[in-house]
Amino acid sequence: MHVDKREKRVMQITVIVLGVAIGALVLSMTASHKSLPSPAGRIRPEDVRSTAPFDNPGVRQVGDNEYEVIMIAQAWEWVPNRVEIPAGSHVTFKITSVDVIHGFRVPDTDLNAMVIPGQITEVDVDFDEARDFTLLCHEYCGIGHHRMGADIVIVEN
Numbered sequence: 046m047h048v049d050k051r052e053k054r055v056m057q058i059t060v061i062v063l064g065v066a067i068g069a070l071v072l073s074m075t076a077s078h079k080s081l082p083s084p085a086g087r088i089r090p091e092d093v094r095s096t097a098p099f100d101n102p103g104v105r106q107v108g109d110n111e112y113e114v115i116m117i118a119q120a121w122e123w124v125p126n127r128v129e130i131p132a133g134s135h136v137t138f139k140i141t142s143v144d145v146i147h148g149f150r151v152p153d154t155d156l157n158a159m160v161i162p163g164q165i166t167e168v169d170v171d172f173d174e175a176r177d178f179t180l181l182c183h184e185y186c187g188i189g190h191h192r193m194g195a196d197i198v199i200v201e202n
C-alpha cells in the first residue's frame with residue numbers, strides 16, 4: 046500500500062502528539078496520587094432503603110474531626126437535603142441512587158462524582174472553614190433535575 050510522504054509525516058506527528066498527551070496524563074496522575082473514582086461497593090437499588098448504612102441516611106461522627114455522610118439520590122432530591130458539619134472536619138460521603146444516574150457536585154470543592162444505581166460512590170473532602178455550600182446534581186435526571194439541590198452547611202467548630 047502506498048502512503049504519500051506528507052500523509053506519513055502527519056501520521057507520525059499524530060502518534061507523537063498522542064504519546065506525549067497520554068504520557069503527560071499518566072505522569073500527572075501518578076505524581077499527584079490521583080486515581081479515577083471507582084465504586085466503593087454495590088447495592089441493589091430496591092434494597093437501598095432497608096440496607097445499612099442507607100437505611101439511616103445522615104451525618105455521623107466516625108472519629109476526631111471525622112464524619113461520614115450517608116446520602117441517597119433519588120429523582121429529584123437528596124436524602125437528607127441538608128447536612129451540618131463542623132469546620133475543620135474530614136468528611137466522607139457515601140452515596141447511592143435508587144432510580145437513575147445522578148451527579149454529585151459541590152462547587153468550590155473537589156467533590157464531583159457520578160451516582161449510579163447499583164453502586165456506592167465514595168468521595169471525601171476536608172472542610173476547613175465555616176461556610177455554606179450547595180450540592181447540585183450535574184447529571185440530567187429528568188424533569189425535576191434543575192431543582193435537585195441540597196445544603197451543606199459548615200458550622201463554626
Ligand SMILES: [Cu+2]
Nearest residue numbers: 182184186190
Ligand atoms: Cu439531575
